Amino acid sequence: xxxxxxxxxxxxxxxxxxxxxxxxxxxxxxxxxxxxxxxxxxxxxxxxxxxxxxxxxxxxxxxxxxxxxxxxxxxxxxxxxxxxxxxxxxxxxxxxxxxxxxxxxxxxxxxxxxxxxxxxxxxxxxxxxxxxxxxxxxxxxxxxxxxxxxxxxxxxxxxxxxxxxxxxxxxxxxxxxxxxxxxxxxxxxxxxxxxxxxxxxxxxxxxxxxxxxxxxxxxxxxxxxxxxxxxxxxxxxxxxxxxxxxxxxxxxxxxxxxxxxxxxxxxxxxxxxxxxxxxxxxxxxxxxxxxxxxxxxxxxxxxx
Amino acid sequence: xxxxxxxxxxxxxxxxxxxxxxxxxxxxxxxxxxxxxxxxxxxxxxxxxxxxxxxxxxxxxxxxxxxxxxxxxxxxxxxxxxxxxxxxxxxxxxxxxxxxxxxxxxxxxxxxxxxxxxxxxxxxxxxxxxxxxxxxxxxxxxxxxxxxxxxxxxxxxxxxxxxxxxxxxxxxxxxxxxxxxxxxxxxxxxxxxxxxxxxxxxxxxxxxxxxxxxxxxxxxxxxxxxxxxxxxxxxxxxxxxxxxxxxxxxxxxxxxxxxxxxxxxxxxxxxxxxxxxxxxxxxxxxxxxxxxxx
Numbered sequence: 001x002x003x004x005x006x007x008x009x010x011x012x013x014x015x016x017x018x019x020x021x022x023x024x025x026x027x028x029x030x031x032x033x034x035x036x037x038x039x040x041x042x043x044x045x046x047x048x049x050x051x052x053x054x055x056x057x058x059x060x061x062x063x064x065x066x067x068x069x070x071x072x073x074x075x076x077x078x079x080x081x082x083x084x085x086x087x088x089x090x091x092x093x094x095x096x097x098x099x100x101x102x103x104x105x106x107x108x109x110x111x112x113x114x115x116x117x118x119x120x121x122x123x124x125x126x127x128x129x130x131x132x133x134x135x136x137x138x139x140x141x142x143x144x145x146x147x148x149x150x151x152x153x154x155x156x157x158x159x160x161x162x163x164x165x166x167x168x169x170x171x172x173x174x175x176x177x178x179x180x181x182x183x184x185x186x187x188x189x190x191x192x193x194x195x196x197x198x199x200x201x202x203x204x205x206x207x208x209x210x211x212x213x214x215x216x217x218x219x220x221x222x223x224x225x226x227x228x229x230x231x232x233x234x235x236x237x238x239x240x241x242x243x244x245x246x247x248x249x250x251x252x253x254x255x256x257x258x259x260x261x262x263x264x265x266x267x268x269x270x271x272x273x274x275x276x277x278x279x280x281x282x283x284x285x286x287x288x289x290x291x292x293x294x295x296x297x298x299x300x301x302x303x304x
Numbered sequence: 305x306x307x308x309x310x311x312x313x314x315x316x317x318x319x320x321x322x323x324x325x326x327x328x329x330x331x332x333x334x335x336x337x338x339x340x341x342x343x344x345x346x347x348x349x350x351x352x353x354x355x356x357x358x359x360x361x362x363x364x365x366x367x368x369x370x371x372x373x374x375x376x377x378x379x380x381x382x383x384x385x386x387x388x389x390x391x392x393x394x395x396x397x398x399x400x401x402x403x404x405x406x407x408x409x410x411x412x413x414x415x416x417x418x419x420x421x422x423x424x425x426x427x428x429x430x431x432x433x434x435x436x437x438x439x440x441x442x443x444x445x446x447x448x449x450x451x452x453x454x455x456x457x458x459x460x461x462x463x464x465x466x467x468x469x470x471x472x473x474x475x476x477x478x479x480x481x482x483x484x485x486x487x488x489x490x491x492x493x494x495x496x497x498x499x500x501x502x503x504x505x506x507x508x509x510x511x512x513x514x515x516x517x518x519x520x521x522x523x524x525x526x527x528x529x530x531x532x533x534x535x536x537x538x539x540x541x542x543x544x545x546x547x548x549x550x551x552x553x554x555x556x557x558x559x560x561x562x563x564x565x566x567x568x569x570x571x572x573x574x575x576x577x578x579x580x581x582x583x584x585x586x587x588x589x590x591x592x593x594x595x596x597x598x
Contacts, residue, residue, distance in 0.1 A: 012402050015399050016407075019395075019399075020414070022470070023413055023414050023470075023474070026432060029432060029439060033431060044436075044445055046439070087323075088324050091321065092321050094317075100314060101315070107325070111324065114332050116581050117581070121556070121573050123553075123573070124570060125336070125339045129335050136330055173331060177324075177331035194307060197307070201309075201311075207316050207317070210311075211320075238421065238535035239534045239535065239553075242538075254421045257423050257539065258539065261427065261430070268436070270438070274431060276427075277424050281421065281424040285420070288415065288416060288419035292415075299478055300478065
């Protein structure tokens with residue numbers, strides 16, 4: 001639309017420029033702080049010309065927080081959540097959309113409810129489940145009397161124990177157990193024309209063949225979008241990894257940041273802290289920049 | 305919406321759903337149920353027996369002024385950060401939508417903050433807003449003691465609100481912009497031909513058409529402020545000074561894992577669950593009906 005609005009255009013540019021500065025300033029400030037030595041970083045105001053200690057600071061932060069193995073952990077963790085989500089929610093959405101089995105509505109609603117309660121609010125009991133993932137099943141056996149029955153018959157006391165603390169499954173599985181991706185796929189599957197199913201049936205393709213040869217290739221865009229946002233979401237998780245990984249060698253990069261906070265009254269090594277922050281935020285920033293299209297698409301589609 | 309053509313062999317359908325069902329039963333429904341059970345009993349932290357106490361845990365929490373203070377703080381945090389994030393995002397989206405020179409750049413850069421982990425940006429903002437070094441420290445050179453989030457509760461609260469809003473401006477911006485771009489240009493052009501200026505078009509066409517997005521983001525931001533705030537609080541203030549930034553989720557974590565008061569933490573979880581469910585139901589039941597759709 002062509003409209004002569006010189007003043008409004010000026011205001012637009014000004015407001016957007018301020019927005020840009022506010023959005024970028026923290027990144028720039030962190031990056032500059034990471035190049036200073038201990039003295040310069042604590043000057044007020046901090047010199048805005050980069051110093052010469054960038055590589056040293058990165059190395060110090062890397063060693064102090066043990067970032068090498070922790071970044072690998074983060075990568076496996078975030079990748080695992082992304083893959084798990086993509087696979088499990090595609091399966092579930094397929095079941096909900098393309099089949100009519102008894103209890104389908106119940107399944108739909110029981111998955112829908114999981115959208116409402118984030119992990120953070122049910123953190124304590126979820127932790128207890130992760131400590132012994134077979135606990136729920138043991139409790140069911142106890143309550144239904146199967147445990148005592150087996151004990152009376154064979155003399156063996158059933159005691160199911162399987163801890164997931166300090167393991168990748170323990171990190172990954174509870175985060176896969178939500179509905180986010182399921183509805184993204186469901187919306188998409190519903191737009192697939194009925195004729196597609198009918199044609200496949202006529203050609204003799206069963207449901208499994210139809211899923212792998214037709215539905216999955218058509219969902220490529222959704223898979224990319226979902227994988228991107230789930231990777232970011234998992235990489236940025238904090239509370240759950242903090243609880244589940246009690247041993248430092250299993251911790252993730254994001255939780256490792258805590259060890260870089262300068263202690264009150266200690267040496268204010270903000271240059272090292274900022275170097276660590278930079279290392280931890282860089283992978284997600286790269287994903288956002290490279291996968292921008294899928295990221296935006298995934299966010300908008302998965303929340304509707 | 306339902307499909308007409310489906311597959312008949314429904315046992316395969318069930319097989320496809322099994323992984324999800326096992327996962328949500330084990331890691332969602334069981335813990336949620338257990339939270340309800342724990343909130344009605346007194347749990348020993350190291351296992352071994354529990355005593356049924358009915359609603360005593362809830363009574364104890366609801367009589368506790370420290371709990372109510374944390375609820376109040378969470379509400380202040382939620383309202384302030386949601387308002388800041390949505391307001392900022394709306395202004396930016398409206399201006400980017402005008403498609404002036406450089407709007408492509410803004411569209412790319414303004415969403416970056418949302419990609420950053422809450423604890424990482426917490427640490428960055430902790431430095432930026434530290435009283436003795438960083439960006440805001442000059443305030444203390446002008447007037448010593450003017451800014452100190454380590455000692456002053458209000459300063460600490462401002463600190464976490466700013467950090468949280470900074471991240472969510474990027475998120476809200478994506479949604480506002482996509483909603484603005486979905487408005488048919490023809491409507492706006494017709495209004496322009498009728499002589500409506502930019503402000504008038506904004507007020508009478510674009511903003512009314514944005515109401516669904518506004519309410520959607522309102523619920524999402526409020527819910528996220530209860531949960532995503534944990535990393536920011538833990539890194540920036542650890543709930544301090546003197547509990548001044550102890551939000552509800554942080555208190556659950558602290559009572560449960562540091563104080564080993566599983567029952568109290570479970571009861572608090574239940575209250576928070578009910579609160580978040582009410583928010584979600586509110587969105588689906590009342591708000592979606594009254595807002596304007598095309």
